[in-house]
Amino acid sequence: MLKIGPYEFNSRLMLGTGKYPSFEIQKAAVEASETEVLTFAVRRMNIFESNQPNFLEQLDLKKYKLLPNTAGAKTAEEAVRIARLSKASGLCDMVKVEVIGCDKTLLPDPVETLKASEMLLNEGFIVLPYTSDDVVLARKLQELGCHAVMPCASPIGSGQGIINPLYLKFIIEQATVPVIVDAGVGSPADAAAAMELGADGVLLNTAVSSANDPVKMSQAMRLAIEAGRLGFEAGRMPKKRYASASSPSEGMIFS
Numbered sequence: 001m002l003k004i005g006p007y008e009f010n011s012r013l014m015l016g017t018g019k020y021p022s023f024e025i026q027k028a029a030v031e032a033s034e035t036e037v038l039t040f041a042v043r044r045m046n047i048f049e050s051n052q053p054n055f056l057e058q059l060d061l062k063k064y065k066l067l068p069n070t071a072g073a074k075t076a077e078e079a080v081r082i083a084r085l086s087k088a089s090g091l092c093d094m095v096k097v098e099v100i101g102c103d104k105t106l107l108p109d110p111v112e113t114l115k116a117s118e119m120l121l122n123e124g125f126i127v128l129p130y131t132s133d134d135v136v137l138a139r140k141l142q143e144l145g146c147h148a149v150m151p152c153a154s155p156i157g158s159g160q161g162i163i164n165p166l167y168l169k170f171i172i173e174q175a176t177v178p179v180i181v182d183a184g185v186g187s188p189a190d191a192a193a194a195m196e197l198g199a200d201g202v203l204l205n206t207a208v209s210s211a212n213d214p215v216k217m218s219q220a221m222r223l224a225i226e227a228g229r230l231g232f233e234a235g236r237m238p239k240k241r242y243a244s245a246s247s248p249s250e251g252m253i254f255s
Contacts, residue, residue, distance in 0.1 A: 002201055004178055005094065005126040005147040007065060009036045012195070013225050014067065014180065016040070016205025020214060027059060029208055029218040038064045039096055039203065041071035042086045067128070069096035074109075076116035083120055094126035096150065096182075106156040110137050114144070121145050130182055133167040135174070142176050149175070150203065152183035153194060157206040159186025162193055172198040188217075188224035195228025196236070 002009040014037040020026035030038065038059075068086035073079035076099060083095045097116050101109025108130055114137070117129045121144060128148045129141050138149045151171050154160035161184060162168060172179050178200035185191050191202050202225055211217035 002178060004128070007094070007126070009065070011036045011222075012201035012229060013191075013222055014039060014182075014201060014203040015208065015218070016203065018205055019209040021209075025214050026209075029214040030059065032215050032218040033208070033222050035222075036063070036065060037067050039067040039069050039205075042068045042082050065094065066092045067094055067096050068092060069130070070098045070116070071100075073099050073116070074101075074112075075099065076112045076119060079112070079116040080119050080123075083116075083125060084123075087125070093124065094128065094147075095120060097127055097129040107132050107152075110134060113137075114140060117141055117146055118144050128180065133164050133171065135167055135170045138171045138179075139174055142174075146177065148178040148180055148200075150180045150182035153181050153190065154184030156183040158184050159207060160184050161186055161190035162197075165193070165197060168194070168199075169197050188220045191221050192224040192228035192231070195225055196231050198232050201225070 002012050011034055013033055013035045015030060015033050015035040017026065017038055017040045020029065068091055070079040070082040073082055079097055079099050086095065087093060097113060097120065099109045099112040099116055100106055101112065110131070113129050113131060117127050120127050127146045128150055129146055130150045130152070131137050131141065133151045138151060141149050149171065151168060153162040153168070168181070180201045180203055181194040181199045182203040185194065185202060185204055185207050187207065191204070194202050204221055208214050208218045208221060
């Protein structure tokens, strides 16, 4: 069970909703993922215009918890305004704080992320900040009272997978709140690897929406995350330098 603030989820997969070829494929991919959390950029949604196309209308929203994000914000103040807009529309009191500090890499601004997170916590939001794999920043966000931290595996939409497993492991080891790996996952192997490191969940978007078959990829990611979590809980065998027979030699018949 994944617990974030007052909310509990059976699924450890969170799914983004951008870049799909069509609403129909998007809906099918969402259903195949069995996710319980859907995230989207508030700035890209016509949440106050009922005559505009809206993917939310395609889904039974009783099945999902919505996680609006503040994508597009460059300052803490912008992020807070976007979060307030989503809350005013009645979507959710949970928000993914995303404050981009570099247009080329789309890496977050650590100072503005801390500032925005503190402001939103003071306003009663359930705060999930998107960060780089900065171990100290993750700790400081926890100390502020954030309800989860969301370090990236690699740059947003790059599909490079986990480029720094050591730092990600450090973040997980010191965590007092859930760690959701967010951004850079490109394949089911990447998702499983994140979970085997001990992550509490994975947030995906481009890896699914840009796959040749988003629906199959969505299902594959779900299974990979489940397998990775089970592998982490089971505890892998230690690596050995030399071979070790899987069958005992005692009792063997020799000629």
